[in-house]
Amino acid sequence: MLELIIDESERLRIVAHALSSDVRINIIKLLNFKKENIVDIAEKLNLPVSTVASNIKVLEGAGLIVTEVQAASRGTMKLCTVNFNEIHMNLNVNVGYNDPTNVYQIDMPVGFFTDCEIHPTCGLINDNGIVKPQDEPSYFFHPGRVSAQLIWFQRGYVDYKFPITSDTNTNIKSIQFSMELCSEAPGYDHNWPSDITVWINDIEIGTWTCPGDFGDRRGKLNPLWLPDNHTQYGLLKTWKVDNGGSYLDDVKISDIRLPDISFKMNKFIKFRIGIKPYSANIGGINLFGKEFGDYNQDIIMRIIY
Numbered sequence: 589m590l591e592l593i594i595d596e597s598e599r600l601r602i603v604a605h606a607l608s609s610d611v612r613i614n615i616i617k618l619l620n621f622k623k624e625n626i627v628d629i630a631e632k633l634n635l636p637v638s639t640v641a642s643n644i645k646v647l648e649g650a651g652l653i654v655t656e657v658q659a660a661s662r663g664t665m666k667l668c669t670v671n672f673n674e675i676h677m678n679l680n681v682n683v684g685y686n687d688p689t690n691v692y693q694i695d696m697p698v699g700f701f702t703d704c705e706i707h708p709t710c711g712l713i714n715d716n717g718i719v720k721p722q723d724e725p726s727y728f729f730h731p732g733r734v735s736a737q738l739i740w741f742q743r744g745y746v747d748y749k750f751p752i753t754s755d756t757n758t759n760i761k762s763i764q765f766s767m768e769l770c771s772e773a774p775g776y777d778h779n780w781p782s783d784i785t786v787w788i789n790d791i792e793i794g795t796w797t798c799p800g801d802f803g804d805r806r807g808k809l810n811p812l813w814l815p816d817n818h819t820q821y822g823l824l825k826t827w828k829v830d831n832g833g834s835y836l837d838d839v840k841i842s843d844i845r846l847p848d849i850s851f852k853m854n855k856f857i858k859f860r861i862g863i864k865p866y867s868a869n870i871g872g873i874n875l876f877g878k879e880f881g882d883y884n885q886d887i888i889m890r891i892i893y
Contacts, residue, residue: 590651590672591838600677606650611635612643616670619653625665644668651824656799657778666804672837692891694750698767698877699736701746704728705862709772709872710741715879717813737877740772740819743870745862750889752857760846762830763788764890765859768883769798770822772872776803782871786827787860789849793827793834794841797869807881819874821882857889 592600606612614633618624624632630640644666647653654671657664699712706725711718714735719727725741727733739746771782778800785795806814807821814820828835829849834842863870878886 590675592675592677603650603652603675606646606652609643609646611639612647615640615643615647615668616652619668619670623667623669625667627665629668654799654823655778655804657804690893692753692893694889695878695885696748696750696887696889697734697736698739698875698886699734700748701728701733702749703747705744706741706746707743708741709774711739712736713738713814713880715811737879738819738874738881740872740874741863742772742872743863743865745860746875748859748887749856750859751855752891759893761892762828762890763846763849763857764826764828764892765887766824766826766885766890767861767887768822768824768876768881768885769861770819770874771798771801772819772874773801775818776801776820778802778804780871781869782863782873783867783869784873785862785864785867787858788829789858790860791844791849792842793829793844794836795864795867796825796836796841798823798871798873801872801874807876809878809882809884810880814880822874822876824883824885859887859889 590603592603611633615629618629618632626640626644627637630637633640644653644655648655652671654669655666657666706728708723708725710725710728711722712727712733713719714732714737719732719736721727765786769784771780773780780800782798783795784798786793801819802822803818803820805820806816810820826837828838829844829846831846833840834844861873861875863873876883878884
């Protein structure tokens with residue numbers, strides 16, 4: 589389920605615009621049954637392929653569908669999948685997610701990891717370009733890593749420590765981590781699944797299988813010097829833990845609850861994201877900072893209380 593609140597007005601506007609067209613609503617209806625490519629959608633809706641393609645871009649930009657490029661008998665085709673089954677819009681300005689009286693939030697740059705275990709292929713990009721040499725795990729311990737705006741590796745993990753203050757330890761409702769990420773393939777490959785796992789205070793919260801490494805278009809925030817022939821953008825994903833369990837984009841993925849990750853006695857929260865060595869899909873990870881990809885944010889931790 590996609591959760592939208594009125595305080596996030598830009599996101600709300602984008603989704604509302606995407607749903608304001610009969611054509612786009614009919615596309616979503618069609619995708620409820622199975623994945624479809626653009627040509628088949630156009631045929632079933634009796635529309636020009638160009639019309640369907642432009643509307644698919646709007647739905648994809650709003651995060652309502654996900655597309656992946658697959659091989660076809662003649663070149664490639666773009667398959668489309670619905671990303672959410674439900675959308676909840678809370679128009680109450682007192683919902684409080686952005687109210688400083690009941691949220692504690694920290695934005696953590698992707699280069700500020702405190703520990704890591706990295707297996708090539710791997711690398712870091714900052715404002716000045718790709719950090720040389722590539723595929724050298726030891727450079728993930730170089731002090732210059734803190735300036736990274738995009739990091740990638742094939743297997744392993746990165747750890748972050750988020751400081752917390754004592755005044756957040758009363759009536760905590762949930763803890764959330766959001767970030768933009770995707771798989772890591774040579775160049776890019778939309779059909780490149782990767783099992784990406786998250787831990788909080790060394791407790792495994794759950795695994796998301798990312799469908800691929802996205803590079804069919806430029807990331808909205810990418811600098812002009814970034815070449816077109818590799819990773820360009822990711823998907824924005826949110827892991828959440830409350831007293832009912834653990835969730836990915838508000839879909840329950842495990843029974844781990846707030847008491848299980850006990851952090852009230854600590855002064856920091858340890859957050860780990862990575863690829864387990866025996867995962868079914870070891871497809872790597874790209875983790876985007878606020879100056880790359882599609883979303884102007886680093887790794888965000890929110891404690892709602």
